[in-house]
Amino acid sequence: MNYYVTDNTAPSIPLADIPEVSYAAFYDDVAARLAEPRYHVAHYFALPDGGRLRFFLLLLDDAEGRVLVASHAMEYYDDMPLPSLTARHAQMHPFERDIAERYGVRFDAMPWEKPLRFPHDRFDRRSSMDNYPFYSIEGGSLHEVNVGPIHAGIIEPGAFRFICNGEQVLHLEIALGYQHRGVEEAFAATHNRLRQACLAEAVAGDSAVAHAEAFAEAIEKLSGRPRPAELDRERAVALELERMAMQIADTGALSMDVGYQLGQVASEALRTMTINTTQAWCGNRFGKGLVRPHGTDHPLTAEKAAMIRRNVAEIARRYDEVRRDIESSPTLLARFEQCGIVAENEMQRIGGVGQAARASGLARDIRTSHPWGVYARELHHEPVVMRQGDVMARLAVRSREVARSAAYIDRLVAEFEQKYAAGESPCAAPDYEAPLAPSSLSVGLVEGWRGEICHVAVTDAEGRIAAYRAKDPSLHNWLALALAVRGEGISDFPICNKSFNLSYCGHDL
Amino acid sequence: MIFPKIKVLLSHGRQAIPDLDAVELTEEFRGRPELTEPADSAEREALAAAAAICPTGAIATAPFALDLGRCLFCGECARRAPRSIRFTNDYRMGAPTREGLVVRPGDRCVKFDPADVRPEIRRYFGQALQLREVSAGGDASVEMELGATGNVNFDLGRFGIGFTASPRHADGVVVSGPVSANMAEALEICYEAVAEPKILVACGTDACSGGLFAESRAVDRSFFERHRVDLWLPGNPSHPMVFIDGIRTLLGKKTRG
Incomplete structure (x- = not known):
């Protein structure tokens, strides 16, 4: 089958260049490729295109750093069901559910035909938060525990x-959509690119830098304008600071849930220090406003670079x-080890990404497989991988990534200090007016602290954003959490949950 | 093993901020803006450009005003019209009325008139206040900042103010997020479950006005038409100090112009 083959540094793709194939050919080829561990789906979505619906697939090839793009189409009122790919590869489930929910497309033999996020423009208005079809099991010895939508904590x-x-969990089902x-x-409803950048930061506030970077990547590929290497460096520093802050925050959250107060307060204080470093750089603790298309409003000065370097060390x-x-406290290890295991083949099957996938032995990291910017030129990142797939492995991935991020920041900032001691940054101010390639599709792929973030912008004939898709890694990994708690005591749910710390708003959009 | 713990403790030291009322944030922090009426046509043009690019339409030009309830604190307006708009690092931005969040030329603080506060609030909650937080379409940043108010640095618990799990144990509700339609009912149920007398706080720009999602069809803000908000807190997200200062001022523990 024909794909448009690109990578994570190439410019945007003219829509006309994306091959359109029959669904039968599409199904056969995608089903065959997904059987190989090197491939996984970064995005699969449908867009109304005149009187028809055009489906786009972004397939990542981890072995060769390629992004394969393909499409198929159907008439808008064609109600023939499509054979479900989810039936063959569970990792397709969020995408097919999204397409079915938005446009009423039916997938034949879809094993998990459930609403995904109850968007306001869903095809079936009778489907609502109140009648989510929860799975149930009959049996006198079983009981159900219902939690939420509002949880005990501030989440x-x-x-x-x-x-x-x-006490044993047989099954957990997670119904989302409350945050939609x-x-x-909103991306397509405005031509104000600053507003779009702010929207990207709001996809998931704890990953504001990563999502803003994915947006900037997508926009800059559409404008085709090169950016100075220093801008890439500053963005990498921001992204790694965000990673450090959140991995430390989650270390604290895990500590809290097992009553390890020392680790909790120490981590809280260190997270405060990390986000205050970001604030002293750009005025916002979450890095909102730091990443903008084509330039920056907060160029690193020599003083700020020194401050960041000192704090990070x-x-x-x-x-x-x-x-x-x-790692030297047996009481903590007793809680964290052998708890909430997701095996590698299971993670592979459901398309898990990011930190959680790496804890299960699946070396997925966009910084390595599809490097961009400074990761492609200078850092040559090797993923942090653990094999056990339990809570401890997810914590160990976090703690080792903190050390790795700190080393990257130190290196990037040191170069910066040597080169720009005088304080004149080569980074220009952001540009919100740069013309974009018309009728094109552009992809921004970034490894945030949770994992793979994928933004897709599609422009119309005038070069305006006509459609936008933002994927947070949580879309894949919520199912991993549901599988992790199977067979565990329900009292271990909190630590399993914290070990993933997935985003609700990033999923619900 | 005890030695690694002693090491952690020694490095940790003492983290709590001694006097929360004396906190000053970094110069870079974008807090309360100060406005100056444009003096000539060049400045008026710059201001018009700033108003045009504002992602949430928070700036009015005739008469000139900036609505903190809609402001994302991105700072773009101050870069376009630096002589008309300047962001200070003042975090004292909470107000007892929605109108109080509108900043006008010459304003040197966000006013907080005790007369706008229901008298029973200070009588009942002055000594202790437990709140239930409800995220209704928030992006998790406001929620994390609210969580941080009780952490080892800010330690808001020292004043008897904190967050509780059950609305039955709460004296009020803090709402974050623009109120997604899918959360509207749960928010209403939670608010009803809190016994009277109770307070209502809108935290973050999304909650104050809908923020980026004010026009979204996926949002249902009728909750705020039915219930009176006692404290409006701007910010994207609201810094923990915005919340701490706002609550302390609401309870009469601090005063402001």
């Missing part, structure tokens, strides 16, 4: 239904003490 909403045999606020639609040193303490 986002989502409905969790456990089916338990005594129409993000993707201190944070890394102290965090490593916390890590050592965790």
